[in-house]
Amino acid sequence: MGSNSVEDMIEASSGVHFSGFHMDGLESKIIEKPTTSPGAENVHKQPFIIGVAGGAASGKTTVCDMIIQQLHDQRVVLVNQDSFYHNLTEEELARVHEYNFDHPDAFDTEKLLDSIENLRHDRAVDIPNYDFKSYKSNAFPARRVNPSDVIILEGILIFHDPRVRELMNMKIFVDTDADVRLARRIRRDTVDKGRDIGAVLDQYSKFVKPAFDDFILPTKKYADIIIPRGGDNHVAIDLIVQHIRTKLGQHDLCKIYSNLYVIQSTFQGLYIQVWISVRGYVVFRLLGVVRVWRMRCEHAAKVSRLAKFLFTGKVTMVSSLFMKNYRKTSQRGMYCYWILS
Ligand SMILES: Nc1ncnc2c1ncn2[C@@H]1O[C@H](COP(=O)(O)OP(=O)(O)O)[C@@H](O)[C@H]1O
């Protein structure tokens, strides 16, 4: 029996309204906890925040650019941790070769947090344009950044502060060999920044390498994904982009319905794999295709019975869970609460 005919039968028998929302590749995983349950129209839309860390010249910016290019149908902004370097005092400027730009204290993390908080609350922010030559964050006009669907936070120590880390929906660590990073750094700092090669090597051995070992490498454990070879790793980047798209699908639902849960499937190989409940609406995955069915609770019982009939035995637990939930719950809004409790 083809999937369309099954869906048609279910739709015909239950009188459900098919919203037409597709989420291919939805995973069976809890993805978001509800906090409040305002009406769908009033729910504040939260951006999907991706953190990209890794050593200097590991290819973080390159990886971010590739991700942004591939996510061309999304509104994405890139916020670089470099923009939040503290301005140096006159004294520090006079002895700049003794300044450690690779230490967590070199960054104004409070300002970074403030900017992200504003973006998360739909407010545009001005991100400083850091100048590596003058060591100033106010040498150029700031960049106006508008709230977006996706925010990418990139920087050597972007995983260092737990408050920043906790804002991230996905964490990526770009893992490139130290000798490759050093070779790129020498070229970049001498050619692009006009620095003396002796000073570049001194800075590397005095600050960059120790800080990598002490502060950057220890944050690798927070990464959800580690990309070896940075931008050369097209397979990893393709997979990440695919994953972001999937997550954005789920995330969009969570943005719309604040009390949405995706529940863990324990019935491997079943046709109905994932059940999500949204304040009286039901979303489920049927025959490998994820569809959002909008139905009232009274229709849910009919669909449950039909599913049980069609997939005899296979969906007993799901449907009984479903029925039990339906019977126990008189208020529509309580539906998903019961499933997880
Ligand atoms: N895969 C690569 N192959 C060759 N050069 C690269 C590659 N990735 C990055 N680079 C170069 O290395 C330097 C640092 O890359 P970048 O992406 O800016 O790293 P990061 O943001 O980690 O400092 C840049 O000059 C960039 O052009």
Ligand SMILES: Nc1ccn([C@@H]2O[C@H](COP(=O)(O)O)[C@@H](O)[C@H]2O)c(=O)n1
């Ligand atoms: N005035 C400065 C500020 C920073 N650096 C170095 O930049 C590196 C971080 O930038 P990436 O884009 O490579 O992540 C870091 O290692 C700092 O030492 C600098 O040299 N001068």
